[in-house]
Amino acid sequence: MAKSLFEEKLNSGKFLITTEVGPPKGVDIEELKHHIDLLKEKVDAINVTDHQSSVMRYPSLGGCLLVKEQGGEPILQMTCRDRNRMALQADLMFAHSRGVNNVLALTGDSIDVGDHPNVKPVFDVESAQLLRLIRTLESGKDAAGNDLKGSPEFCIGASVHPSADFIEPQLIKFEKKVAAGAQFFQTQGIFELASFRRFMQYASQFNVKILAGIIVMASAGMARYMNKSVPGIIVPQEVIDELATAEKGKGLQKGIEIAVRLIRGIKEENLCDGVHIMAVGNEGIVPEIIEAALMEHAQT
Amino acid sequence: MIIVEQKPVDEIQRMIAPYERVLILGCGTCVTVCNAGGEREVSFLHDALLLAEVESKEISHTFVEHTVKRQCDEEFLDLIAEEANDVDAILSLACGIGAQSIAERFPEMVVLPGVNTSFMGMAKQWGVWDERCTACGDCRLDDTAGICPITRCTKGILNGPCAGTKNGKCEVSPEMDCAWILIYQRLERLGQLDKMRRYYPPRNFRPIPRPRRIMASPSIVAVGGSHG
Numbered sequence: 313m314a315k316s317l318f319e320e321k322l323n324s325g326k327f328l329i330t331t332e333v334g335p336p337k338g339v340d341i342e343e344l345k346h347h348i349d350l351l352k353e354k355v356d357a358i359n360v361t362d363h364q365s366s367v368m369r370y371p372s373l374g375g376c377l378l379v380k381e382q383g384g385e386p387i388l389q390m391t392c393r394d395r396n397r398m399a400l401q402a403d404l405m406f407a408h409s410r411g412v413n414n415v416l417a418l419t420g421d422s423i424d425v426g427d428h429p430n431v432k433p434v435f436d437v438e439s440a441q442l443l444r445l446i447r448t449l450e451s452g453k454d455a456a457g458n459d460l461k462g463s464p465e466f467c468i469g470a471s472v473h474p475s476a477d478f479i480e481p482q483l484i485k486f487e488k489k490v491a492a493g494a495q496f497f498q499t500q501g502i503f504e505l506a507s508f509r510r511f512m513q514y515a516s517q518f519n520v521k522i523l524a525g526i527i528v529m530a531s532a533g534m535a536r537y538m539n540k541s542v543p544g545i546i547v548p549q550e551v552i553d554e555l556a557t558a559e560k561g562k563g564l565q566k567g568i569e570i571a572v573r574l575i576r577g578i579k580e581e582n583l584c585d586g587v588h589i590m591a592v593g594n595e596g597i598v599p600e601i602i603e604a605a606l607m608e609h610a611q612t
Numbered sequence: 613m614i615i616v617e618q619k620p621v622d623e624i625q626r627m628i629a630p631y632e633r634v635l636i637l638g639c640g641t642c643v644t645v646c647n648a649g650g651e652r653e654v655s656f657l658h659d660a661l662l663l664a665e666v667e668s669k670e671i672s673h674t675f676v677e678h679t680v681k682r683q684c685d686e687e688f689l690d691l692i693a694e695e696a697n698d699v700d701a702i703l704s705l706a707c708g709i710g711a712q713s714i715a716e717r718f719p720e721m722v723v724l725p726g727v728n729t730s731f732m733g734m735a736k737q738w739g740v741w742d743e744r745c746t747a748c749g750d751c752r753l754d755d756t757a758g759i760c761p762i763t764r765c766t767k768g769i770l771n772g773p774c775a776g777t778k779n780g781k782c783e784v785s786p787e788m789d790c791a792w793i794l795i796y797q798r799l800e801r802l803g804q805l806d807k808m809r810r811y812y813p814p815r816n817f818r819p820i821p822r823p824r825r826i827m828a829s830p831s832i833v834a835v836g837g838s839h840g
């Protein structure tokens with residue numbers, strides 16, 4: 313039996329669409345709930361980010377419970393930045409007990425890039441080790457080898473950076489994550505298909521599902537900012553130039569256009585198993601992107 | 613070596629305020645090499661403190677200076693036993709180990725740290741020191757081409773780079789090399805990339821529980837201890 317609805321979909325062979333929501337800083341969760349409502353029917357699963365960019369927020373697990381309550385399928389983003397093995401295992405058991413059975417295992421951004429730069433970074437484990445830790449729990453043992461009374465089951469994923477400027481070490485890490493039991497990958501944002509095609513030629517030899525990460529840009533300024541300040545992100549100059557052609561106030565429209573074009577390209581070429589749309593703060597536009605991408609595709 | 617940084621003079625002034633006679637005590641080893649706590653810096657600090665007093669028109673301290681070969685060895689501290697009798701506090705410019713050995717050797721004496729003990733590292737160029745070791749107690753430099761990921765990767769991770777690296781630099785700063793890119797390049801040069809492909813399980817963060825102690829094997833003790 314599938315471990316989750318999302319795992320069932322992963323194995324269905326259909327083109328998958330996931331997206332993500334970022335919990336608020338504070339306890340006003342109305343907007344978060346609104347976004348979940350807006351997205352839950354349109355996508356195959358909703359990731360909830362875990363103090364994204366090391367900015368302290370309402371917890372990922374809390375967001376996942378909301379997704380569940382509202383009838384959606386959550387993917388718990390779990391980073392190793394803030395919890396040691398004890399805390400990670402506890403959260404995983406709790407997640408399972410409440411029906412949150414999809415986990416995206418991430419190392420997590422460094423503390424230095426966020427809004428609490430003086431706190432203690434944990435990194436007791438990293439992504440590949442966290443994936444194995446999850447598989448260990450499933451086997452009925454904890455990280456120290458003790459027996460569990462009842463073991464959880466998870467559909468687990470990880471991330472990969474297909475257009476990293478120094479790709480070989482990233483691919484080594486990717487293979488370690490595959491070996492550790494990752495079933496699906498949601499990639500870092502891709503902005504052009506050439507490097508992604510090369511990556512897929514390589515990645516298709518592995519028995520894992522790949523969802524291409526699509527970041528929706530809201531302006532050329534945002535793209536430049538991401539290049540400068542967001543870990544790993546490399547927005548090509550052509551994309552920045554294209555965004556810059558947008559009239560004032562129409563940047564997001566241009567960003568949507570680029571995202572739609574990418575998704576369409578991926579789908580037409582059958583490059584990978586689906587897409588993961590990251591609208592960073594503009595969650596409300598995701599349904600529009602999906603509709604446009606799928607409709608235009610239908611017309612071709 | 614141990615790299616330290618001298619504390620700002622105003623912080624030192626606040627610390628010494630309650631004590632009249634202060635011995636400024638330098639150390640002849642690491643802190644001399646990193647220009648923060650040797651004979652020269654003891655004398656500079658002495659001057660700076662005197663000058664500050666003159667400027668504030670409130671002469672309330674007398675200072676003596678001395679630099680021992682190593683503050684972390686009690687036998688060298690014996691040499692200042694007499695001087696220590698005549699002061700109210702010792703301002704140590706040694707690392708935290710030196711300052712604590714003074715506290716252990718002179719139970720009645722106030723010890724004040726004149727420096728912040730920063731890390732273990734080496735001089736990269738004139739006036740630049742870089743961290744190289746965290747004393748994790750479980751050295752794995754063999755697996756990583758002689759480059760320590762625990763120290764030089766800001767996350768201290770073991771299985772290769774995170775996705776934050778850009779232009780060979782770390783996600784926290786465009787000035788800082790990504791340790792894992794360096795490791796990859798050097799392993800490649802050495803024909804040892806298989807070492808990077810290996811999976812490394814989570815670290816044992818407590819190879820020796822804290823506070824750490826190592827006991828020499830009996831044969832070493834018989835030969836004459838660690839002072840030999």
Ligand code: SF4
Nearest residue numbers: 765774782783790791
């Ligand atoms: S960019 Fe490199 S050095 Fe920095 S945290 Fe990631 S792996 Fe470590």
